[in-house]
Amino acid sequence: MSVAEHGFWPEKARMVRNMWTVLLILLVAWAVLSIVGFVFEGLLWLAIIGIVLFVGTLIFGLLRQRAKRSKA
Template sequence: MWTTLLILLVAWAVLAIVGFVFEGLLWLAIAGIVLFIATLVLGLIQSRNGRRAS
């Protein structure tokens, strides 16, 4: 699960960087940042729930 989460975080970070590099793709940077934060939060929530169940 952490491998998938890490791959998604890297993908969203790359999208955000590309969005900032090309001015016309600012929307892509914003989407990348939002998805990065959402993936990080969901990953943390799932890891905390997994610890309680064990």
């Protein structure tokens, strides 16, 4: 049996791993923006944007993972 018959594609696995790496980097960036926004009172708007983007990125990643599981 070939690799294709087993349904295992190394390229897909690598792409999924890269997607999670990008999402993790975005989550860290949004968390840092939120902290900076809370530390400097004049940048409270930055904290709000950071929190919204953090939650949005987290939800996006979870939805993508759930969609991937339902396909398998």
